[in-house]
Amino acid sequence: MNHRPQQHQAQDLLTSYFWSGDGIRSRCVSDIVPCGRVDVPMPPARLLADWAREISSRLVLEPGDVEAMPLARARARWPDYARCVQAVSDWACALGLPGVLAGSDVALMACRGARYHHDGAQYGGAAFCNLFLSEDRGQDLHFPSLGLRIPLSRGTVVIFDTCQPHGVIQRHSSGFHVADFPPGQDCIQLFLTWELPIEDTHVAHALQVAFDTAPSTSSQLHEEQVWLNGARAAVCPDSGRWCRAGESPGSCGDLP
Structure with missing residues (x-):
């Protein structure tokens, strides 16, 4: 869609x-935001436990923080990683973006909500393609300038212009509020993100x-x-x- x-x-x-x-x-x-849902399996318990330790011991995410996670270590404990990538690749191909993911940088990210921001001061030459890996936490990816809220759950996939303002907020909220992400509540979203080159013919056309x-x-x-x-x-x-x-x-x- x-x-x-x-x-x-x-x-x-x-x-x-x-x-x-x-x-x-x-x-x-761009004000175009392709989004959808792909079938990806739940990450294994061992990997989820490793992520939880990493977040609590090293990242210590505050409300609104978005930080990188160690992807290489995760892949070693993630037998379905290739399946996840293939699912997103097939979805992107159906949008007219054949092979774009294969040549793009990928990172594993974690956030405890996300304050509104744009990434055009660092990634203006890219579009982001995000695959969300967490279960439904009652949160939305919100593009306020577009009037678009995308409910986040495992398998949610989205492509968007890095310069378009966006944030991750609670579904009942109209904006970002620190109190919506209290200590002790499981508010963490984990997602894979690819940097798609905006000057790529297929990306620019889409x-x-x-x-x-x-x-x-x-x-x-x-x-x-x-x-x-x-x-x-x-x-x-x-x-x-x-x-x-x-x-x-x-x-x-x-x-x-």
């Missing part, structure tokens, strides 16, 4: 400036990404960033609304 907003506000012009080779290139930010939308600005920049309506933008971590970079969250939504 592909999600795309029914209405577009002409004044909201998002631009990603990202590294392409030795220079900064501009592109639009997400309908247009390139070189602001070449005069991109030629003056020296780092990746996201602009909204001609100004560098940031995301309010609690609401997911856009605000001017460097201003307080209280100004969110006030960009021209």
